[in-house]
Amino acid sequence: MGRKLLTEHINVEGIETLDVYRKHGGYRSVEKALKTMTPDEVVEEVKKSGLRGRGGAGFPTGLKWSFLAKPEGVPRYLVCNADESEPGTFKDRQLMSKLPHLLIEGMITGSYALGANTSYIYIRGELLYVLRILEKAIAEAYAAGFLGKNILGSGYDLDLYVHPGGGAYICGEETALLESLEGKRGNPRNKPPFPAVQGLYARPTVVNNVESIAAVPVIVNEGGDEYAKIGVGKSTGTKLFSACGHLNKPGIYEIELGLPVEEFIYSDEYCGGIWKGRELKAVVAGGSSVPILPKELILKTAAGENRLMTYESLSDGGFVTGTMLGSGGFIAMDETTNIVRNTWNFSRFYHHESCGQCSPCREGTGWLEKVLHRLVHGHGQMQDIDLLVSVAKQIEGNTICPLGEAAAWPVAAAVRHFRDEFEWHVTHPQEATKAGAIFPGKLVTA
Amino acid sequence: MAKITFDGIEIEVPDGTTILNAARQIGGAIVPPAMCYYTPLKGSGGKCRACLVKVAAGSAKDPRPMPKLVASCITPVQDGMVVENTTNDSVLDVRKGIVEMLLINHPLDCPVCDQAGECDLQNFAFEHGVSTTRYQEERRTFEKIDIGPLIQLHMTRCILCYRCVYVADQISEGDRIHGVLGRGDAAEIGTYIENIIDNDFSGNVIDVCPVGALTDKTFRFKQRVWFTKPVNAHRDCPKCSGNVVLWYKGNDVLRTTARKDQYGEVKEWICNECRFEKKETSDWTIEGPAHIDRSSVISANHYELPVLNQSVIADLPASTQRELEQNPPLKLGS
Numbered sequence: 032m033g034r035k036l037l038t039e040h041i042n043v044e045g046i047e048t049l050d051v052y053r054k055h056g057g058y059r060s061v062e063k064a065l066k067t068m069t070p071d072e073v074v075e076e077v078k079k080s081g082l083r084g085r086g087g088a089g090f091p092t093g094l095k096w097s098f099l100a101k102p103e104g105v106p107r108y109l110v111c112n113a114d115e116s117e118p119g120t121f122k123d124r125q126l127m128s129k130l131p132h133l134l135i136e137g138m139i140t141g142s143y144a145l146g147a148n149t150s151y152i153y154i155r156g157e158l159l160y161v162l163r164i165l166e167k168a169i170a171e172a173y174a175a176g177f178l179g180k181n182i183l184g185s186g187y188d189l190d191l192y193v194h195p196g197g198g199a200y201i202c203g204e205e206t207a208l209l210e211s212l213e214g215k216r217g218n219p220r221n222k223p224p225f226p227a228v229q230g231l232y233a234r235p236t237v238v239n240n241v242e243s244i245a246a247v248p249v250i251v252n253e254g255g256d257e258y259a260k261i262g263v264g265k266s267t268g269t270k271l272f273s274a275c276g277h278l279n280k281p282g283i284y285e286i287e288l289g290l291p292v293e294e295f296i297y298s299d300e301y302c303g304g305i306w307k308g309r310e311l312k313a314v315v316a317g318g319s320s321v322p323i324l325p326k327e328l329i330l331k332t333a334a335g336e337n338r339l340m341t342y343e344s345l346s347d348g349g350f351v352t353g354t355m356l357g358s359g360g361f362i363a364m365d366e367t368t369n370i371v372r373n374t375w376n377f378s379r380f381y382h383h384e385s386c387g388q389c390s391p392c393r394e395g396t397g398w399l400e401k402v403l404h405r406l407v408h409g410h411g412q413m414q415d416i417d418l419l420v421s422v423a424k425q426i427e428g429n430t431i432c433p434l435g436e437a438a439a440w441p442v443a444a445a446v447r448h449f450r451d452e453f454e455w456h457v458t459h460p461q462e463a464t465k466a467g468a469i470f471p472g473k474l475v476t477a
Numbered sequence: 478m479a480k481i482t483f484d485g486i487e488i489e490v491p492d493g494t495t496i497l498n499a500a501r502q503i504g505g506a507i508v509p510p511a512m513c514y515y516t517p518l519k520g521s522g523g524k525c526r527a528c529l530v531k532v533a534a535g536s537a538k539d540p541r542p543m544p545k546l547v548a549s550c551i552t553p554v555q556d557g558m559v560v561e562n563t564t565n566d567s568v569l570d571v572r573k574g575i576v577e578m579l580l581i582n583h584p585l586d587c588p589v590c591d592q593a594g595e596c597d598l599q600n601f602a603f604e605h606g607v608s609t610t611r612y613q614e615e616r617r618t619f620e621k622i623d624i625g626p627l628i629q630l631h632m633t634r635c636i637l638c639y640r641c642v643y644v645a646d647q648i649s650e651g652d653r654i655h656g657v658l659g660r661g662d663a664a665e666i667g668t669y670i671e672n673i674i675d676n677d678f679s680g681n682v683i684d685v686c687p688v689g690a691l692t693d694k695t696f697r698f699k700q701r702v703w704f705t706k707p708v709n710a711h712r713d714c715p716k717c718s719g720n721v722v723l724w725y726k727g728n729d730v731l732r733t734t735a736r737k738d739q740y741g742e743v744k745e746w747i748c749n750e751c752r753f754e755k756k757e758t759s760d761w762t763i764e765g766p767a768h769i770d771r772s773s774v775i776s777a778n779h780y781e782l783p784v785l786n787q788s789v790i791a792d793l794p795a796s797t798q799r800e801l802e803q804n805p806p807l808k809l810g811s
Contacts, residue, residue, distance in 0.1 A: 199660070216657065221523035221551050387637060387657070387664030389524050394578040397662040401614040418611055425574035428545045429526050 033287035034261060036249045036269045037242070041129045047164060049171040052132040060248035061177055064140045065185040068251075073144035077247060079255030081267035086112055086203075086240030087318065087358040088433075089342050093255075098227040099145055100235040108236040109147040110212065111138060111244050113154040113161075114196050114203040117318035118380055119360030122271035123241035125283050127154075128161045130245070131168035135191065137244035139177060140251055142189050145237055149190050153208050156198035165193045200384035204432045205238040206230075207386065218388045219432035240358075242271055263289035266341035270359055277311075277365035279303035292316075292338045292345075293330045296363060309365040313448070316345055317357020319377045320437030322444030323370070324354050350444065367469050370452050374445040375403035381438035392435040395426040399442050406453065409460030416453045420446050479556040483507065484564045496549035496560055497528055501740065507563050508740075510572070510601050512579070512687050513638035514550035516742050521643050522550035525636065527575050527601060531568050534559035546571060569605070576606035582617040582662060583688075584633050592689030594702040594774045597741060598636060617662055624655065625673035627694050627753050628683060632665045635690035641666065641682035648746050649678045666690070677716055680752040684735050684743050695753055696724075696732040703775045705731055709797060710761035716748040720794060722767045723758075730756045739770060744796070764793050768800060 045051040052058070064073050078093030099107060111134065115123040127134055134152070142150045154162050169191055172178045180188050194212055196202045202211045206220035209231045230236020246268060250258045259267045266288040275281045278296070280303040286295065295301045296311065305311050314329040315321060330338060333352035338344050345356045364373065382400040387393040399422055405411050423439035430436070446453055452470040456463040463470075480489045483500050484507045490499045498516070500508045509530055514522035529546040537557025546568060549560070562568055580602060587593040619632035637657065645653035655668045668674065674682075683691050705724040712719045724732040733752045735743040755761065769776045793801075 201660070221548065382661060385661035387659070387661045388639075389526055390575060390578050390636065391526055393637065393662050393664065394581050397617075398578075398581060398612065398614070405614075421611075425571070425578065429529060429571055429575070431523060 033285075033290065034269065035285045036253075036258075036261075037126065037130070037133065037245050037271065038283075038285045041125075047129060047131055047168065049132060049168070049175055052130075056252075057132055058136055058177055060140050060251035061136055061143075062183060064143055064251050065183055065187055070144045070146055073140060073247075073251060076250055076255040077144070080246075080250040080258040081255075081262075081265060082243060082246055082250060082258070083266065083342060084240055085242035085246070085270065085359070087117070087320075087355075089356060092239060092243050092246075095227070095239070096141075096145060096237060098225075099237055100228045101146065102235070106149065106234050107145055107147045108231045108234060109138065109142045109145050109150040110205075110208065110231060110236055110238045111150070111152040111241055112203060112205060112208055112238050113152050113158075113241045114200075114208060115241070115358070116155055116157075116198075116200045116203055116384075117320060117358055117360055118377065119273065119275055119315060119362040120318045120358045121273045121275075122283050122359055124158055124161060125273075126241055126245055126271065127158075128164050131165045132172070133245045133248065134165070134241055135168055135172050135177070137247040138191055139172075139182070139189055140247050141237075141239070141244055142191075143187055144247075147237075148188050150192070151212060151231070152191070152193045153202070153212055154193055154195050155203075156196045159195065162193055162195050169193065199386075200380075201386045201432075201434060204434060207432065208238060209236065218386050219434075221431060242359075261287050263339060263341050264343055266343060266356075270340070270356075272340070272359045272361045274302050274361040274363070276361075276363040277306050277309065277368070278363050279306050286340060288339075288341045290340045292340055295340055295361075302363070305363065305365050307365075309367065311363060312366045312368050313364045313370065315360070315362040315364075315441070316354050318360035319362070319380065320440055321355040321357040322350055322353075322440050323374075323448065324352075324444075325448045328352050328448070329354075350440070351447075354444070367467075369407075369463075369469055370445055370449040371403070371456050371463075372407050374442055375400065375407045377441045378403050378438065381434065385434060385438070389431045389435070391426045392430045392438065395422055395435070396438045398422050399426075399438065403442070406456050407464075409456070409464040411453075411457045411460070413454070413457050415457070416446055416450065419443075419453075479554045479558070481554045481556075481558040481560060483560045484562050490554060492556075493553050495522075496530060496532075496547070496552050496554055496558075499554050500549065500560075500562065509549050509562050510597075510605070511550055511740070512597055512601060512636060513640065515640050515643070515685055516740075517746075518640060518643040518647060518685070521638075521640055523548045525575070525579070525638060527572065527579075529568060529571055529575070531561040531565045532558060533561050533565075572605045573607065576602050577610065577612075579636050580606065580610065581612040581614075583636070584616060584618070586634070589698075590634065590689040591692045591697055591702075592634075592686070595741075596689060597687035619665055622667060622671065624668060624671075625675055625679075627680060627749065628674060629692045629694050629697060630666065631690050631692070632667070633690075634688045635666055636688055637664055637666070638687055640685040640687070641691060644682050644685055645674070645679075648681055649676045651676050677748045677750070678746060680749045681735065681743065681746050683752075684737070687741075693732060693752075695756070699731050700726050705775075707767035707769060707775070709736065709764040709767045711764065711794065711797075712751065712755065712761050714748060714751055717751060718745040718747070719751060720745050720796070721747055721751055721761075723761060723763075728758070730758060730761075736767070762792070764797055765801075 040055045082092045083089045201207045202217040204219045207217040211217035226236040297304045311326045332347045342356045346353045378400045382396040385396045423443040426435045427439040509528035512525035512527045528549045530549045532543040534540040536555030622630045658667045707722045723730045735747045
């Protein structure tokens with residue numbers, strides 16, 4: 032059983048209240064940081080910990096913090112990205128609703144490290160009940176003197192606000208999030224300038240994922256070096272995975288990075304294998320935008336090594352034979368899954384969520400969806416399969432923000448690894464469109 | 478100052494200049510196309526991705542290439558930067574892809590579109606596109622929206638460059654009442670609750686529109702632009718500079734627009750009175766024929782500055798005189 036750093040007390044009765052949270056060691060990091068450490072020392076600890084952004088891109092958090100411009104007399108901001116809306120990813124929701132004080136504690140310590148006196152949690156609009164939990168917790172923190180003026184007598188002031196978005200996936204992109212927070216239409220900005228120089232209200236801003244911020248108290252309490260001991264190589268610490276799909280025990284698991292994928296799927300401690308005794312067919316390892324991998328490539332790398340749940344191991348082999356750790360949305364699909372239909376489903380999501388600002392994404396996501404729709408419904412032609420790859424390539428890398436890539440990767444990867452299934456949809460349209468039809472030509476009943 | 482190499486040509490430009498503007502200083506066929514960027518409008522650019530270029534070396538200090546193609550209209554130059562545009566095949570391939578993307582939902586109704594002949598998308602597609610499409614699906618269409626007696630909004634043709642939104646923000650008086658609604662390929666320019674865009678400078682949205690999405694209702698379906706003759710003219714206008722181009726057919730002024738430079742960018746904004754109401758030759762002081770690029774279809778009937786009204790030449794504004802020096806009228810009989 033691996034160590035649980037974030038979710039150790041998640042099932043304690045009443046942990047969402049300040050008193051119970053304090054009893055289990057809550058807010059120690061605030062006391063430690065504000066009373067015994069300088070802001071730079073906190074940043075240094077986070078750097079030492081090797082913590083990488085948990086939102087998907089995996090950029091080292093400490094490095095991101097050290098890039099923050101610090102001009103004199105200009106306010107800085109820490110913004111927490113709680114706009115978790117990637118299909119398959121639901122870890123932040125659980126973390127915030129069960130452990131709201133952990134996030135608040137991380138926000139206080141993080142804001143102190145960055146010298147921010149106003150911080151924001153931008154939460155997805157659909158998570159209204161979580162918003163209420165957070166607001167209640169923030170009120171408790173104010174009352175206990177952890178927020179507001181002169182926190183714990185240290186002379187440091189911090190105001191923390193929760194702001195609900197309208198429920199757009201694109202607002203999870205950091206610059207779109209900042210636009211939305213400013214009250215504008217959530218369109219991603221052109222970069223440069225990066226948020227570290229000109230972010231919220233054109234002030235230096237750091238945007239971090241909920242889980243990254245929640246890891247800060249642990250790092251401050253235990254020390255960066257101690258945190259870095261967990262994990263493998265440059266993937267340090269623990270990570271939340273939201274496992275879903277055809278698993279015996281879907282749910283949220285906190286694992287030490289470096290766990291073999293095979294153990295995560297089949298061990299009883301974790302997902303407990305594939306449901307109904309079926310075979311695993313494919314896995315999307317990090318939320319719907321990362322490339323899908325067939326069973327043989329997700330369990331072993333192309334070189335035949337065991338694939339581990341780390342940033343490096345999952346991306347081993349590039350996009351030809353690898354994928355990405357992403358945001359930790361682990362979707363397992365059993366042998367009865369229709370990959371073409373599944374790809375269409377993902378594609379439909381990105382078509383719906385494209386902001387429409389830049390042309391490759393605006394037009395391309397719709398195009399992909401329509402072609403896939405045709406294939407799924409038995410009206411596809413052979414050249415459509417190459418068309419998908421070509422359109423995906425025209426989107427990838429040519430857009431303002433990464434949503435274009437997020438839309439293109441799953442389609443390109445599905446064709447790469449499951450081309451025969453796409454071809455089967457063209458050559459056997461009647462068979463393929465029957466309810467419950469699976470490749471190659473079997474029918475599933477219940 | 479920063480020295481950059483663009484397609485093998487070296488040029489020195491002030492710091493902060495964008496790659497696109499540096500290329501425009503070189504001029505000629507190497508200038509990347511721009512569908513959304515508009516120099517007079519702050520914040521424009523970066524959206525259409527037509528101007529993507531390859532930065533083969535970031536700067537003298539850090540000569541690594543940039544990993545992705547960058548939008549040249551918004552990326553500032555660095556000293557020692559090496560940029561590849563027409564010399565890089567991948568850039569041209571991507572551009573071909575962008576044309577395809579922009580056209581899949583475009584109605585291609587050029588034969589009945591008033592913008593045809595002076596349409597940025599038409600030029601862009603002609604230069605970089607292919608003659609067939611791989612798109613088989615139904616095209617996105619919108620109802621025409623009536624936004625007042627002077628301007629027609631035909632969203633189906635729109636490429637969402639956002640220029641008209643910036644005009645409303647930066648040029649027109651009063652609050653902006655139109656904007657982008659919806660998202661993805663359902664995004665549209667609109668006024669939400671149907672409304673009339675009515676202020677003294679609203680007509681400028683017609684000039685900045687790169688396609689035929691916003692057209693002049695006083696000119697709609699009157700004439701193909703290449704059958705009209707552009708003439709520079711001015712008048713004393715209390716609201717704007719009064720420097721315009723009148724588009725003649727015979728003795729009738731069919732249309733009035735602002736003067737544009739060679740990249741289609743308006744030099745001086747004009748007010749609605751000049752644009753829509755002054756349609757008599759007697760309202761204007763005629764300066765002489767406006768310069769039209771030789772490559773434009775408008776000069777297809779060899780119409781290029783044949784004569785000049787000598788009696789007004791001394792009274793012309795300095796800007797027009799400069800233009801005349803750069804593009805001298807042809808001498809008759811030579």
